[in-house]
Amino acid sequence: MPEVQLLQEPQDAFASRISGLTDRIFHDRNESLKNGAALGSATIESYRRRITELTDQLPADFHDDLHRSLTGLHQEWQLAVTQDWEMNSRVTRDMDDAALELSGLERTEYLEQVPRIVGEICGFQKVLFSVVQGTHWIPVSMWAKDPTEITAIRLNDYLKDNPVIRLVGSLPEAEMARNRRPVLIENALENPRTHKPPVVLSNATDYAGAPLFVDGRIAAFLHIDRAIQSRPPNETDMLWLNRYSTSVAAMYRIQRTTKKERRLRNEMPPGSRPCSTLRQLQVRRTFRVPMPRRGATASSSAARPSNARG
Numbered sequence: 165m166p167e168v169q170l171l172q173e174p175q176d177a178f179a180s181r182i183s184g185l186t187d188r189i190f191h192d193r194n195e196s197l198k199n200g201a202a203l204g205s206a207t208i209e210s211y212r213r214r215i216t217e218l219t220d221q222l223p224a225d226f227h228d229d230l231h232r233s234l235t236g237l238h239q240e241w242q243l244a245v246t247q248d249w250e251m252n253s254r255v256t257r258d259m260d261d262a263a264l265e266l267s268g269l270e271r272t273e274y275l276e277q278v279p280r281i282v283g284e285i286c287g288f289q290k291v292l293f294s295v296v297q298g299t300h301w302i303p304v305s306m307w308a309k310d311p312t313e314i315t316a317i318r319l320n321d322y323l324k325d326n327p328v329i330r331l332v333g334s335l336p337e338a339e340m341a342r343n344r345r346p347v348l349i350e351n352a353l354e355n356p357r358t359h360k361p362p363v364v365l366s367n368a369t370d371y372a373g374a375p376l377f378v379d380g381r382i383a384a385f386l387h388i389d390r391a392i393q394s395r396p397p398n399e400t401d402m403l404w405l406n407r408y409s410t411s412v413a414a415m416y417r418i419q420r421t422t423k424k425e426r427r428l429r430n431e432m433p434p435g436s437r438p439c440s441t442l443r444q445l446q447v448r449r450t451f452r453v454p455m456p457r458r459g460a461t462a463s464s465s466a467a468r469p470s471n472a473r474g
Contacts, residue, residue, distance in 0.1 A: 175230065178222070182233045185214055189240045193247055195394045200287025202251045203244055204398035211241050248400075255404055258285045263411040267418075274416075279307035282386065282408045286401065290316055290366055292387040300328050301337055301385055303362065315391055318365040329359055336373060341382040346374040346406040348399060362387075370396035374409040378417050384409075 189211055196203050215237055222234065262281045269277060279291035287309075294303040303323055308316035331338045334357045336347045349355060350370050352363045363371070368389035376384040386409050390397055 178218075179230055179233060182218060182230070182237050185211070185218070186233070186237045186240050189237075189244050192395075193240075193244050196247070196251070199390070199393050200251075200285075201390070201393075201395075202248050202255075202398070202400040202404075204248070204400040206399055208241075208245060208248060211244065215241055252400070255285055256407070259404075259408050259411060263408075263415050266412065266415045275305040276307075278412055279305055279386070282388070282405065283307045283309065286388070286404050286408075288388040288397075288401070289390045289393055290319065290368075290388065292319070292362065292366075292385075294385045294387070296331070296341070296382050296384055299331050301331055302326070302328050313392065315365065315367045319362060322362060322365050327361065335359060337385055340373055340375040340385065344375060344377065346372065346402045346409075348372050348397060348402045350396070367391045372397040372402040372405050374402070374406040376409045376413040376416075378413050383413065383416075386412075 192203055192207070195201075215234075218237070219234060222230065259282075262285060265281065266274060266277060275293060279293045282288065283291040289309050291307045292303055293305045294301045296302075306316075306319055306323060308319075310316060311320075329335075329337075331341060336349055336357060337359070340347055348370075349358060349372070352358045352371055353360075353369055362368070366389060368387075368391050371387055371389040373385055373387045375382055376386065386405055388397060388401065388405055390401075
């Protein structure tokens with residue numbers, strides 16, 4: 165009887181570990197779906213390592229029900245992998261489509277729509293959009309999933325004071341500008357490198373940021389958080405944000421070039437516009453009559469083109 169009891173205890177403990185990890189993956193999958201988020205490659209990989217450890221530790225003489233439980237755990241992990249792949253595909257597709265919405269917008273609309281689009285597509289809690297002027301960055305607009313939530317209200321009030329922040333060397337924003345890469349900041353409230361007012365007001369214990377470059381120069385920043393959601397931003401959120409910032413910068417560059425060309429064309433006199441000049445040149449070439457070369461006889465002169473009128 166004691167031997168049976170000794171064998172039963174480790175089986176129960178092992179079954180509990182399998183069940184606990186299965187429930188954890190199931191819960192995280194559902195939370196991610198609810199928030200429109202991805203579990204992230206790091207989380208997926210950590211699940212895989214734990215499943216491998218459980219599989220390696222399973223003795224051959226354990227009951228079949230443990231093997232069935234372990235099979236169910238593998239299936240739950242595979243569902244998580246598939247869900248993350250589908251989420252990434254959906255976000256990438258929606259981002260590419262949404263970037264076209266920015267075409268033709270005026271500046272005020274542009275500042276409003278840029279944070280809204282990425283927030284809605286990626287399920288972020290809040291999105292902050294800042295422009296860069298010289299050695300300063302200036303938060304100019306924000307979007308919140310719930311505008312009535314207290315941290316969203318505080319951050320919006322902060323923007324009304326028109327804050328101007330220096331891009332000093334230790335800030336994550338200065339790092340983004342130098343290295344041309346996004347950042348993922350953990351423990352932002354305790355991190356001595358972060359600029360505290362927006363972090364404290366938005367209660368962003370963790371956040372991600374991405375730079376926007378136009379013509380090779382830093383032009384803006386995007387920051388996001390998941391302050392009241394069940395998990396902080398992860399590396400997938402950072403990569404999503406960086407992809408979006410690249411699309412926004414490209415669309416802005418195209419829009420700016422188009423407006424510049426249209427303005428220059430409108431400022432030109434009607435007769436000197438490229439299309440008019442080309443038509444005039446074609447007309448002159450069509451009806452031009454070559455003059456005889458000096459010293460040439462009438463018979464050696466170039467013949468008049470057949471379509472020229474005498």
